[in-house]
Amino acid sequence: MTRTWHTASVELVDGYPVRGADGIPTTSVPTARVAIEGGFAHLDIPDTGVVQVVSAPAVRLITYREEPAG
Numbered sequence: 001m002t003r004t005w006h007t008a009s010v011e012l013v014d015g016y017p018v019r020g021a022d023g024i025p026t027t028s029v030p031t032a033r034v035a036i037e038g039g040f041a042h043l044d045i046p047d048t049g050v051v052q053v054v055s056a057p058a059v060r061l062i063t064y065r066e067e068p069a070g
Contacts, residue, residue: 003035003042008064010034010043016058021047027060034062 010029012018017025033044041059043052 005033005035006064008034008062011061012058013060018052019048
């Protein structure tokens with residue numbers, strides 16, 4: 001299965017932080033590549049060097065614009 005990635009902002013529920021670009025735990029990510037798969041959000045946050053995975057209940061809001069078909 002190929003993941004579909006979107007550039008998005010992400011807000012997580014309190015108590016479910018991820019590592020931000022500065023290395024500090026955060027629940028607000030202004031820009032990341034995001035893919036939803038099997039009840040999990042995969043977050044590729046710039047400058048972290050890893051993809052972080054959170055469960056769907058940890059997500060408060062993901063905001064992105066639909067990318068034009070290419």
